[in-house]
Amino acid sequence: MKLGNMLRDALRALFRKPVTVQYITKAGEMVPVPERYRGKIVYDKEACIGCLLCIRTCPSGAITATEEKKVAFNISRCIFCGQCAEICPKEAIKLGSDFEMITHEKEELFVQ
Amino acid sequence: MNTIAILLAMVPVVFFISLLFEGIDRKIHARMQKRIGPPIIQPFYDFIKLFNKERIVPVTASSGIFTATPIIAAAAAILGASIPLASLTAETSVVGDLILILYLLAMSSVMVMVGGSSSGNPYGAIGFSRKMTMLIAYEMPMLISIVSVSLNCFSLAYYDIVSTQIRTKSLLAFTRPSMAVAAITFLLCIPATADVVPFDISEAKTEIIHGPLVEYGGPYLALVKLAKAASNFALTFLAMGLFFHLPALLGGYASVGLGAICLCLVTTLILLLLTITVPRTIFARLKIGQAFKFYWLIPLASSIMAVVLSILEL
Amino acid sequence: MVDKMDYTPLRIPLGPVHPALKEPISFRVTVRKEEIVDVDVQLGHVHRGIESLAESRNLIQTLYLVERICGICSHSHTTCFTQALEEIGGIKPSWRALYLRTLIFELERMHSHLFLLGIMAYEIGFDTLFMFTWHARENVLDLFEEITGNRIHHSMNTIGGVRWDLSLHMVEKINDSLKEMEKSIKYIEEVFQDKTVEERLCGVGVLGYNEARELCVVGPTARGSGVSMDIRRDYPYAAYSELKESFSVVLRNSADACARTEVRIFELFESINIIRTILDKLPNGAISTGISVLKLMSKIPEGETVSIVEAPRGELLYFVKTNGKEGLLRLKVRTPTIPNVLGLKPMLIGCEIADIPVTAASIDPCMACANRITVINQDKGEARVINWENLRRRGKKQ
Numbered sequence: 024m025k026l027g028n029m030l031r032d033a034l035r036a037l038f039r040k041p042v043t044v045q046y047i048t049k050a051g052e053m054v055p056v057p058e059r060y061r062g063k064i065v066y067d068k069e070a071c072i073g074c075l076l077c078i079r080t081c082p083s084g085a086i087t088a089t090e091e092k093k094v095a096f097n098i099s100r101c102i103f104c105g106q107c108a109e110i111c112p113k114e115a116i117k118l119g120s121d122f123e124m125i126t127h128e129k130e131e132l133f134v135q
Numbered sequence: 136m137n138t139i140a141i142l143l144a145m146v147p148v149v150f151f152i153s154l155l156f157e158g159i160d161r162k163i164h165a166r167m168q169k170r171i172g173p174p175i176i177q178p179f180y181d182f183i184k185l186f187n188k189e190r191i192v193p194v195t196a197s198s199g200i201f202t203a204t205p206i207i208a209a210a211a212a213i214l215g216a217s218i219p220l221a222s223l224t225a226e227t228s229v230v231g232d233l234i235l236i237l238y239l240l241a242m243s244s245v246m247v248m249v250g251g252s253s254s255g256n257p258y259g260a261i262g263f264s265r266k267m268t269m270l271i272a273y274e275m276p277m278l279i280s281i282v283s284v285s286l287n288c289f290s291l292a293y294y295d296i297v298s299t300q301i302r303t304k305s306l307l308a309f310t311r312p313s314m315a316v317a318a319i320t321f322l323l324c325i326p327a328t329a330d331v332v333p334f335d336i337s338e339a340k341t342e343i344i345h346g347p348l349v350e351y352g353g354p355y356l357a358l359v360k361l362a363k364a365a366s367n368f369a370l371t372f373l374a375m376g377l378f379f380h381l382p383a384l385l386g387g388y389a390s391v392g393l394g395a396i397c398l399c400l401v402t403t404l405i406l407l408l409l410t411i412t413v414p415r416t417i418f419a420r421l422k423i424g425q426a427f428k429f430y431w432l433i434p435l436a437s438s439i440m441a442v443v444l445s446i447l448e449l
Numbered sequence: 450m451v452d453k454m455d456y457t458p459l460r461i462p463l464g465p466v467h468p469a470l471k472e473p474i475s476f477r478v479t480v481r482k483e484e485i486v487d488v489d490v491q492l493g494h495v496h497r498g499i500e501s502l503a504e505s506r507n508l509i510q511t512l513y514l515v516e517r518i519c520g521i522c523s524h525s526h527t528t529c530f531t532q533a534l535e536e537i538g539g540i541k542p543s544w545r546a547l548y549l550r551t552l553i554f555e556l557e558r559m560h561s562h563l564f565l566l567g568i569m570a571y572e573i574g575f576d577t578l579f580m581f582t583w584h585a586r587e588n589v590l591d592l593f594e595e596i597t598g599n600r601i602h603h604s605m606n607t608i609g610g611v612r613w614d615l616s617l618h619m620v621e622k623i624n625d626s627l628k629e630m631e632k633s634i635k636y637i638e639e640v641f642q643d644k645t646v647e648e649r650l651c652g653v654g655v656l657g658y659n660e661a662r663e664l665c666v667v668g669p670t671a672r673g674s675g676v677s678m679d680i681r682r683d684y685p686y687a688a689y690s691e692l693k694e695s696f697s698v699v700l701r702n703s704a705d706a707c708a709r710t711e712v713r714i715f716e717l718f719e720s721i722n723i724i725r726t727i728l729d730k731l732p733n734g735a736i737s738t739g740i741s742v743l744k745l746m747s748k749i750p751e752g753e754t755v756s757i758v759e760a761p762r763g764e765l766l767y768f769v770k771t772n773g774k775e776g777l778l779r780l781k782v783r784t785p786t787i788p789n790v791l792g793l794k795p796m797l798i799g800c801e802i803a804d805i806p807v808t809a810a811s812i813d814p815c816m817a818c819a820n821r822i823t824v825i826n827q828d829k830g831e832a833r834v835i836n837w838e839n840l841r842r843r844g845k846k847q
Contacts, residue, residue: 033167059598082513420574
């Protein structure tokens with residue numbers, strides 16, 4: 024009977040710190056994000072040369088061209104694959120570590 | 136007249152304490168699983184939130200039974216819990232004896248099942264049939280152990296058994312071997328009466344989507360949950376009063392009055408944690424055949440042994 | 450004899466939405482006094498039309514589309530697809546890239562098996578074991594986040610190689626995590642041999658060896674019934690041709706839910722061995738071809754091929770037909786859950802209602818994968834529609 028094992032571990036867990044964190048209900052509680060994390064797009068407008076290669080490889084059609092020969096990103100369609108960042112010849116696109124993208128304003132969902 | 140007033144005054148106290156105990160049970164259960172868990176007053180939030188929801192009665196249900204049974208179940212469970220509590224506060228036997236208390240508790244759980252099966256859902260019918268099978272399994276050992284206790288103390292009234300312990304300054308479970316066996320049997324029957332893993336077969340979440348509770352929502356669900364919490368509290372309070380009345384050990388000022396009540400509640404909490412929370416955490420759910428076999432083997436045998444031993448005055 | 454005449458059969462819908470099922474699948478179970486007499490399985494609730502979407506996208510867009518067929522076996526889908534493209538285009542990835550692909554493949558297998566062990570514990574009502582198992586799974590997800598940047602859809606593969614490399618710091622982290630996970634998995638193995646768990650799992654959902662071969666079930670479902678098939682050993686792909694000595698195929702003969710769970714637990718240990726070997730033998734070199742993906746796409750000519758990998762649930766098969774102009778003419782995906790689901794009917798007949806969630810979870814259904822083609826059989830299609838109508842009419846009458 025392995026009953027004793029489960030009982031011992033349940034009691035041990037009772038007196039230790041829990042492994043979950045109170046993420047939003049307690050201010051400031053966060054687990055740090057690793058550096059390769061693919062979050063919201065960070066776009067360097069100066070470096071962009073308007074080659075529009077990123078539009079050809081985006082799987083979900085989240086990138087559109089603007090009149091001034093630059094691009095605009097629609098975050099609500101983005102699937103955060105990172106293909107645009109890989110293919111950009113001038114490294115003007117980077118995927119940052121911001122993942123809290125919920126908003127009430129629709130304008131915040133566009134990165135220009 | 137006085138006792139009836141005390142009984143009615145205990146009703147809000149039972150309401151408050153049973154929901155509080157349910158909150159503590161959920162918190163400890165969560166901590167044993169390495170997570171933080173809800174705040175202790177979460178059942179109160181749930182109760183209030185559920186009363187703000189819409190009342191939905193399914194088309195295939197017999198609406199009279201469906202809407203009336205949660206109220207009857209909640210009322211019966213709360214009464215069943217207030218009688219022992221009122222007896223202890225008034226220090227005399229309040230209306231009714233052990234048979235009445237057990238009947239009220241049984242009625243509460245059966246009413247929930249009847250209401251669930253009257254909803255017209257096949258899952259409700261399956262849960263109802265499973266609960267009836269379990270009822271045959273666990274009611275017998277529980278009643279026979281109560282019979283052995285009353286044979287021992289020559290009375291069926293709750294307060295008489297408590298005052299026996301106070302007079303002899305000892306816990307009933309440790310006086311004689313027959314009482315120890317009866318105590319163990321009663322404690323073994325509590326998980327099945329409270330519908331807790333490993334015996335929560337009639338309300339299995341993953342198999343039959345909560346069985347009879349599947350069509351309940353809104354205020355009806357709030358009343359059903361209240362009935363369950365009150366019934367858990369009543370069972371453990373009964374077990375405490377019959378077998379482990381701790382204030383009896385200390386005597387003097389600690390055996391009567393407010394101090395005694397608080398000590399009783401603490402003991403009830405510990406018993407609740409031992410018989411309801413710990414099995415809920417460390418066991419898996421059994422099938423109906425296996426649970427039935429278990430209850431007809433061990434608790435039934437031990438309860439019959441308790442009766443035989445108490446007849447032989449052991 | 451009297452039994453069968455007295456009790457009328459009760460038809461229970463184990464509908465698309467049910468706490469026992471991770472993903473939507475419809476069972477219509479006919480029950481006589483808690484014993485199952487007949488089972489009717491219906492798929493199609495998560496059909497998203499991926500194969501038709503693939504025909505209007507270019508190859509690199511389809512790679513990401515295919516990854517999102519399933520969350521838990523996403524890397525298997527991309528590996529299969531890139532293998533097919535590399536075969537048509539004649540592109541050979543470097544050995545380091547192949548080893549890294551295999552590393553993520555094995556980590557994903559561990560993730561999927563731990564996921565399923567938690568679900569099995571939850572089905573039998575054992576919440577605490579579910580929490581403990583998923584706590585162990587968090588180690589793997591943290592590793593994924595460190596290496597690739599995301600917890601599930603890793604997007605590790607690209608045409609001709611992989612996209613991210615391992616640094617020394619990450620290799621150390623992987624080794625530490627493996628040690629911790631080995632301890633947790635040994636503990637989980639012990640708890641799964643507990644008496645209450647055994648009573649729920651053993652003897653439930655038996656699928657004999659002959660039936661398993663007839664229905665062509667794959668993966669751990671087949672290995673639990675004694676059928677020895679594993680694509681990693683029979684038709685090695687990626688770096689498995691060089692890793693043959695570091696793993697063995699786990700077989701069991703008792704063919705019930707307990708056997709399938711044991712197969713998965715021991716496959717976890719095998720995966721740990723493979724990962725340790727990969728980290729030892731990792732060759733140096735480039736991780737991708739260095740040519741831009743757009744140029745590579747234009748080099749892939751018209752052609753067709755079939756590619757097979759061993760996903761965590763079994764054998765995954767892709768048929769890819771390119772049109773030479775950076776697009777696809779036809780993409781067909783046959784996932785392992787499709788044959789496994791057909792095995793449910795012989796498994797469930799004769800069991801009790803309490804065994805349905807346990808059996809359904811023990812074949813590890815991934816419905817998101819399985820709703821590729823219209824699975825509803827042509828010859829039975831009519832009968833199913835009529836049955837559903839009957840059921841509704843009966844329900845309305847009552």
